[in-house]
């Protein structure tokens with residue numbers, strides 16, 4: 001560590017905020033990144049940084065800040081550095097074993113809440129990761145019964161930790177390979193944000209995804225393998241008139257609609273996210289199967 005770096009101990013908040021210039025090549029939001037790291041270390045809201053800019057970090061806080069700043073300079077996601085990410089106003093613990101929840105996935109939650117009007121709906125969240133979708137739905141609909149599964153044991157542990165921390169008793173988390181552990185059960189709504197990126201996609205070499213596991217991101221068959229498998233099997237687990245909702249890549253919507261229609265889903269539609277990308281496709285299980 002250089003003399004300049006060690007001298008960050010005892011620096012003021014105002015001076016530390018200026019170090020955001022060192023993140024310009026790795027981040028689209030360098031200033032915000034440093035603010036989030038400082039808030040994490042100080043355990044204070046963002047307003048504190050601007051109300052008390054002359055505050056000095058203790059030696060311990062200075063060392064911690066330096067470690068986190070260096071991590072960010074290497075490109076590590078802010079969520080991994082601070083260990084959490086907000087999704088649907090819920091603070092979720094995150095780690096390297098699954099996806100960091102993305103704001104665009106809130107579209108799936110919004111759509112599920114809008115289309116599913118059964119007060120006692122039974123819901124399945126496939127590939128739950130941190131538990132983001134299942135826990136967001138549980139926070140809005142305490143009377144729904146929600147089952148969430150993931151194939152990665154560490155993701156299951158993480159989702160269960162988040163569930164317990166938030167205290168949602170209407171969510172059950174289970175390990176399994178898609179529908180493997182679901183036999184005999186029928187749902188009113190199945191939601192999934194499965195891996196859908198092609199192994200050769202250049203985006204895998206950029207930004208946060210470099211630090212996320214391929215088990216959460218990559219699927220065979222140009223990214224379609226898991227989406228196809230879920231669509232092929234879902235109707236066995238859906239009640240009459242029940243919904244299947246799938247998040248997907250912004251170039252995959254047309255094929256997704258074709259796959260849903262070919263599997264006899266009706267009322268098939270796609271919705272766009274806030275960036276205008278086709279992000280979510282869904283359909284309804286044909287009621288007179």
Ligand SMILES: C[S@@+](CC[C@H](N)C(=O)[O-])C[C@H]1O[C@@H](n2cnc3c(N)ncnc32)[C@H](O)[C@@H]1O
Pocket residue numbers: 098099100101102105126127128129130131132133149150151152155176177178193194195215216217
């Ligand atoms: C794109 S991440 C989505 C995580 C979370 N639902 C979200 O939206 O933030 C996909 C998740 O699917 C899980 N997964 C991958 N293959 C699976 C399989 N065969 N069965 C169940 N889950 C799987 C991964 O471990 C990962 O947590």
